Amino acid sequence: MTTGIGTDSAPLIRVDALRRHYRRGPQTVKALDFLDLTVDRGEFVAVVGASGSGKSTLLNLLAGLDTPTDGAVLVEGRRLADFSRGELATYRASHVGIIFQSFQLIPHWTSLENVDLAFCFGPKAPDRRARARAMLSKLGLSDRLDHRPADLSGGEQQRVAIARALVRDPDVLLADEPTGNLDAENSTLIMDVLTDIRREGRAVVVTTHDVAMAERYAGRIVSLEYGKIVGQRRSGRGVSR
Ligand SMILES: Nc1ncnc2c1ncn2[C@@H]1O[C@H](COP(=O)(O)OP(=O)(O)O)[C@@H](O)[C@H]1O
Numbered sequence: 623m624t625t626g627i628g629t630d631s632a633p634l635i636r637v638d639a640l641r642r643h644y645r646r647g648p649q650t651v652k653a654l655d656f657l658d659l660t661v662d663r664g665e666f667v668a669v670v671g672a673s674g675s676g677k678s679t680l681l682n683l684l685a686g687l688d689t690p691t692d693g694a695v696l697v698e699g700r701r702l703a704d705f706s707r708g709e710l711a712t713y714r715a716s717h718v719g720i721i722f723q724s725f726q727l728i729p730h731w732t733s734l735e736n737v738d739l740a741f742c743f744g745p746k747a748p749d750r751r752a753r754a755r756a757m758l759s760k761l762g763l764s765d766r767l768d769h770r771p772a773d774l775s776g777g778e779q780q781r782v783a784i785a786r787a788l789v790r791d792p793d794v795l796l797a798d799e800p801t802g803n804l805d806a807e808n809s810t811l812i813m814d815v816l817t818d819i820r821r822e823g824r825a826v827v828v829t830t831h832d833v834a835m836a837e838r839y840a841g842r843i844v845s846l847e848y849g850k851i852v853g854q855r856r857s858g859r860g861v862s863r
């Protein structure tokens with residue numbers, strides 16, 4: 623898969639000595655402290671850590687929604703910090719999809735409208751409605767197109783959010799505790815969907831505090847503690863799924 627962002631020979635995403643510090647009064651919170659990480663195409667990486675370990679901070683930086691205090695996020699070898707405004711907008715709209723624990727759907731909009739929202743930013747797409755409809759159908763929601771979030775189950779809402787994240791065919795899907803508000807059955811369903819995405823050659827990065835879930839699905843598990851990577855291992859099982 624070529625993104626046109628950088629060179630194909632470079633890793634899809636590389637994080638180099640990444641730091642994100644927040645000032646809180648006289649104190650400095652080191653949300654991320656000297657992180658090094660590589661994510662390749664087709665990988666399913668789980669970032670595991672307790673609340674406050676820096677998981678959301680990392681995903682926001684990978685998504686280009688936040689800027690590092692120091693260090694860099696490189697996409698196909700190019701530093702996000704060197705992107706022009708236009709390039710960054712295109713990266714965020716077309717190359718990265720992001721989903722959140724709390725779904726972040728617009729309450730008074732239908733499923734179709736919520737997915738179509740992805741086309742309101744970045745490069746224009748003439749067939750947007752058809753693509754939104756097709757993506758919702760692919761996720762088993764063809765009979766929920768006109769429902770509003772309040773009339774959907776939690777699992778269905780999360781699938782609408784996934785449809786919105788995927789409808790522009792991103793190279794990397796970032797999911798921040800996507801099953802945190804779901805029961806076991808819906809969590810399994812969502813993780814199966816994410817596994818299929820990885821099989822299509824995209825990279826998937828999921829954060830979770832559920833180690834068992836990470837081991838069941840991810841090919842690689844990265845453990846975060848207080849903003850540092852304290853362990854990284856392949857989990858064999860995720861690769862063959
Ligand atoms: N905007 C902010 N201002 C100050 N501190 C923050 C901010 N965002 C996050 N933090 C702090 O950074 C640390 C990591 O937060 P976060 O990335 O949200 O962790 P996680 O997602 O693993 O729960 C926490 O100590 C949190 O309180």
Ligand SMILES: [Mg+2]
Binds near residue numbers: 677678798
């Ligand atoms: Mg978080």
